[in-house]
Amino acid sequence: MISYVEHLLFSFFIFLYRHIKGLILLTLTFSLCVIFYNFELCVRSAKPPETLNNAVTQKRSYHKTAPPTVTKHIGLHYHVAHPLNYHFILNEPDKCSQWNPFLVLMVPVAPHEVNARNAIRSTWGTESSVQGKAVLTLFLVGLTGGAEAQQKMEEESRQHRDLVQSNFVDSYFNLTIKTMVIMDWLATRCPQATYAMKADSDIYINLENLMTLLLSPNTPRQNYITGYLMLDRPVVRDTKSKWYVSEKLYPEPIYPTYAQGSGYVFSNDLPEKIVEISKEVMGFNIEDAYVGVCLKRLGFALSSPPDPSQFRLHMGQYKREDFLKIISVRVGSPQQILNIWKDVKRPK
């Protein structure tokens, strides 16, 4: 027979047992919450926003590790503009270690534009030393789209040793990919350079003036980018325009400040930072504005050139004196680059 007290005790223990189970469950849940909360905190405090240097703390890993660390919103696959989606077909991997350039001029160009490349090769692209500093000029192309064209490309590469080719479809729409591949090449194949310039194939560059700017004690050697600054530019929403960008790709109505794409100059620590942050910045087809969006994400301001008139989009009637003052200007045809060079460089 179970006494009343025993019965009471028994019930109490049953109650306690159930209660303890609940308590254990509660404690477990609570501990898990604490662990997750701390984990989140840890993850967040490892990368405070808006500072350029913090984007770099994770830099070294991006080349080797497959799973991205910061692509939460974009998913496991990088968006189309991210350079890790592509690989080099033609390359000059040792050029920078051999040359040790102070300044690298990277020229995005269409595969068939051999005249443009040749004009540059015989004008500003020939200048391998300016004010005692080594300068290197390289061309960046995408896929040629044909076996015969590819063969020509390879011949040209063997002859000049100045071509870098990546395996994306080369088109106007894909210029952002080209720019990001340039950034990737600079970050991984040419970290020893101090400055780089993204220079379109239809511009004239006065390297003497560019070097004077870069060697000025007032020009920073880090976190520096300058050019023709584009301020408060509205995003083109006209679907017929070649600059059209959908709201899906870039929802804001105005671009952040960016350097106009025909020629911008930057300290060579930036490419690595831009490539890293671009994992988080959805790609869109306006390459210069895209770089601006990446810079803004890095919390980084562009510098106005000491003399803004040295970075020009166009020039009116040709005047030799103008070309003695500028750093870069778009001039149009390869023949014009040749003509202007000849005239500017003639002895006075």
Ligand SMILES: *[C@@H]1O[C@H](CO)[C@@H](O)[C@H](O)[C@H]1NC(C)=O
């Ligand atoms: C851009 O490049 C990607 C990768 O090569 C390709 O899949 C896509 O078709 C290209 N887009 C255009 C419009 O050329």
